[in-house]
Amino acid sequence: MRRRRAAVAAGFCASFLLGSVLNVLFAPGSEPPRPGQSPGPSAAPGPGRRGGRGELARQIRARYEEVQRYSRGGPGPGAGRPERRRLMDLAPGGPGLQRPRPPRARPPPDGAPGWPPAPGPGSPGPGPRLGCAALRNVSGAQYVGSGYTKAVYRVRLPGGAAVALKAVDFSGHDLGSCVREFGARRGCYRLAAHKLLKEMVLLERLRHPNVLQLYGYCYQDSEDIPDTLTTITELGAPVEMIQLLQTSWEDRFRICLSLGRLLHHLAHSPLGSVTLLDFRPRQFVLVDGELKVTDLDDARVEETPCTSVADCVLEFPARNFTLPCSAQGWCEGMNEKRNLYNAYRFFFTYLLPHSAPPSLRPLLGTIVNATGELTWGVDETLAQLEMVLHLFRSGQYLQNATSSSAEYQRIPDSTITQEDYRCWPSYHHGGCLLSVFNLAEAIDVCESHAQCRAFVVTNQTTWTGRKLVFFKTGWSQVVPDAGKTTYVKAPG
Numbered sequence: 084m085r086r087r088r089a090a091v092a093a094g095f096c097a098s099f100l101l102g103s104v105l106n107v108l109f110a111p112g113s114e115p116p117r118p119g120q121s122p123g124p125s126a127a128p129g130p131g132r133r134g135g136r137g138e139l140a141r142q143i144r145a146r147y148e149e150v151q152r153y154s155r156g157g158p159g160p161g162a163g164r165p166e167r168r169r170l171m172d173l174a175p176g177g178p179g180l181q182r183p184r185p186p187r188a189r190p191p192p193d194g195a196p197g198w199p200p201a202p203g204p205g206s207p208g209p210g211p212r213l214g215c216a217a218l219r220n221v222s223g224a225q226y227v228g229s230g231y232t233k234a235v236y237r238v239r240l241p242g243g244a245a246v247a248l249k250a251v252d253f254s255g256h257d258l259g260s261c262v263r264e265f266g267a268r269r270g271c272y273r274l275a276a277h278k279l280l281k282e283m284v285l286l287e288r289l290r291h292p293n294v295l296q297l298y299g300y301c302y303q304d305s306e307d308i309p310d311t312l313t314t315i316t317e318l319g320a321p322v323e324m325i326q327l328l329q330t331s332w333e334d335r336f337r338i339c340l341s342l343g344r345l346l347h348h349l350a351h352s353p354l355g356s357v358t359l360l361d362f363r364p365r366q367f368v369l370v371d372g373e374l375k376v377t378d379l380d381d382a383r384v385e386e387t388p389c390t391s392v393a394d395c396v397l398e399f400p401a402r403n404f405t406l407p408c409s410a411q412g413w414c415e416g417m418n419e420k421r422n423l424y425n426a427y428r429f430f431f432t433y434l435l436p437h438s439a440p441p442s443l444r445p446l447l448g449t450i451v452n453a454t455g456e457l458t459w460g461v462d463e464t465l466a467q468l469e470m471v472l473h474l475f476r477s478g479q480y481l482q483n484a485t486s487s488s489a490e491y492q493r494i495p496d497s498t499i500t501q502e503d504y505r506c507w508p509s510y511h512h513g514g515c516l517l518s519v520f521n522l523a524e525a526i527d528v529c530e531s532h533a534q535c536r537a538f539v540v541t542n543q544t545t546w547t548g549r550k551l552v553f554f555k556t557g558w559s560q561v562v563p564d565a566g567k568t569t570y571v572k573a574p575g
Contacts, residue, residue, distance in 0.1 A: 139265045139274065146277035153354060153384065154284045213246075213299030213315045228321075230365075231256040232278050232380060237318060246298060247318045249282075250311070251275045276312050278380040283314055285379040289352055293345035295319065295368065295377040319368025319375055327434060331508045333518055333545055334372060335434040336471065341374035342426050343468040346461045350419045355384045358418035362425035372546060387414040397421060399428070404457055420457050423464060427454035438508055442480045446471060476547045478520040486523050487530045491537075491570040498539045498564035502557045506532065510551060518549040525552050525570070542566040 221238040227247065228235055234252035239245050251258060251272060261271035286297040296317040302310040327335060349357040359366065361381040368377045389395050395406040395414035404424070407415045431454055436447045450467050453459040459467075474480045503514035510516040515532070519525040522540075529535040537558040543551045558571040 139261075139267060139270050143270065143274050143277070146274060146281070150277055150281045150284055153281065153288060215301035215303050217299060217315065218248075218301060218303075218313075229255060230378070232258075232275050245318045247316045249279060249314045249316065251279060279312055279314060282378070282380040285354075285357075285382055286316070288354055289348070289357065289379070291345065291348045293341050293348065293373060293375050294379075295370075295375045316377070317370060317375070319370040319377060322364040322367045322369060322374070324364055324433065328437070329508060331510060331518065332438045332440075333475075333547065333549070335437075336439070336475070337372055337546060338369070338374045339426075339431055339435050340468050340472060342430055343461070343465040345374070345376060346419070346422045346426060347465045349422060350461045352384075356386065356416075356418040358383050358421045359425070362422065362429065364429055383418070387417050388412055389414050397424070399424060401428070416460060419461050423454055423459075423461055424457055427451065431455075440475070440480050442483060443471060443474060446474075472547070476549075478524075481520060481524060487526050489526060489530055490573040491526060491529075492573050494561060494569040494571065496563060496565050496567065497561050497569045498567045499537060499553070499555045499558055499569060500560045500562055502537075502555045502560065504532075504534050504554070504556050506554065511553075515554040516551055517554065518545045518547075519552050520549055522570075525550075528552075529554055529570075529572075537569060537571040540568045540570070 217240055218238075220241050222241075223237070223239040223245075225237045226234070227237050229252045232252060232255055233249050234255065236248045236250075237245060238248055255275070257275045257278070258268075258271055261274055262268050265271060283297060283300060286295060290296075297314065298317065299315040301313045301315070303313065327338065349359075359376065359379075359382055361378065366376060366378040367374050369375070387395065389408035389412060392405055392408050395408050395417060397404040397406060397417060397420060404420065406417055406420060409415050431451050435451055436444060439447050446467065450464065450471075453467075454464055505513070506515035506517070510518070515535075517528060519528060525538055525540065529538050532554060534556050535554045537555040539553040539555065541551045541553065545551065558569065561569055561571075
């Protein structure tokens with residue numbers, strides 16, 4: 084991810100930092116699409132540039148029609164026909180540090196279709212959709228990162244909730260390369276803004292627990308530009324694969340299960356089968372341990388047309404797959420299979436098998452191999468992942484395990500304050516904190532660690548309901564602690 088230069092020098096006050104961030108979000112110098120306005124001549128470049136007036140207008144029109152298609156297509160969950168208005172605070176002296184003026188209404192040219200509306204109300208969570216008024220008095224503004232088109236910021240709303248703000252990156256690759264080619268900053272902004280608008284529509288239409296929540300959006304005037312678009316979304320943590328490899332298998336499996344559920348939803352979405360053309364860990368975030376897709380501006384719904392199997396070659400850096408060409412002239416399952424193989428090569432192969440419970444490894448290996456060979460579709464893949472969850476959560480994976488005959492003395496309402504040792508993977512970097520299904524498994528774990536002489540069953544559980552247990556080297560410092568239970572090896 085390309086890092087932007089810091090907006091302010093170290094030591095400047097927080098209010099100046101916030102002002103700098105919002106000035107970037109609502110930067111002047113170009114004009115984004117206005118609802119009710121068609122991609123007309125104002126979006127076109129001046130003559131004499133490579134590509135010319137017509138090419139930029141053609142690209143804007145193509146993106147406009149794509150957003151219209153996704154906005155109207157399919158009976159998305161909780162969505163009727165999107166409401167043709169903006170959710171925004173237009174009062175004079177309204178929100179934001181720049182005190183935007185009310186926008187001037189401009190009808191589209193005669194006979195031209197309006198710009199696609201942003202999604203209507205109907206927040207995926209409780210409460211009304213957030214608008215420009217929510218951006219009053221935000222605090223803790225922090226630059227998160229940027230890609231080819233968008234910049235992302237983290238801010239805290241007056242009520243204390245942390246959210247992400249997305250806007251067109253005025254220093255980004257998309258806008259910069261377009262301006263260099265066409266020399267039309269206003270038209271190029273409109274072109275880039277359609278990718279952000281497309282993402283808004285898809286976040287709304289594809290609502291799912293593993294799709295980032297769209298909280299709202301704001302078309303806000305700055306000093307020189309009307310209706311600069313900013314989206315307000317759920318905030319997540321970036322997916323860092325090196326860090327994930329150091330977490331517990333249970334948490335890594337949760338990420339793979341989240342991904343399997345997401346791919347099943349995309350394959351059967353109200354819009355049709357959706358593929359993620361830019362499928363990399365950076366397109367996802369983690370929210371309370373769940374994996375969620377956040378970047379949808381490069382998603383595609385249409386399947387690939389074909390006249391023969393030669394048109395249905397699914398290409399990846401390491402290998403290619405040839406899929407059937409249907410009688411209707413579409414490559415069968417190409418969107419679904421592209422998503423599934425990318426899930427294999429970026430997530431499953433690294434996160435699923437390593438340090439898994441021994442009895443689950445054969446099934447996990449089958450899942451990895453089947454997705455790597457594309458012998459399964461998303462339906463079978465998800466069914467097998469759900470089976471792993473059932474076996475793990477119910478404790479059935481322990482049925483053939485040999486229980487230890489070691490005896491331990493139970494000390495209720497107590498804990499051991501020190502005498503820690505490290506193990507991997509652990510929920511605690513300074514000690515050995517693992518999840519277990521029951522007491523018998525905790526004893527088996529302690530018996531398998533040479534340095535373990537005692538363990539403490541805490542009152543905390545994981546997302547599957549398993550108990551978290553601290554394993555200890557001794558029990559010389561047992562102290563009272565309500566809700567916890569200490570077990571120490573019996574002498575002899």
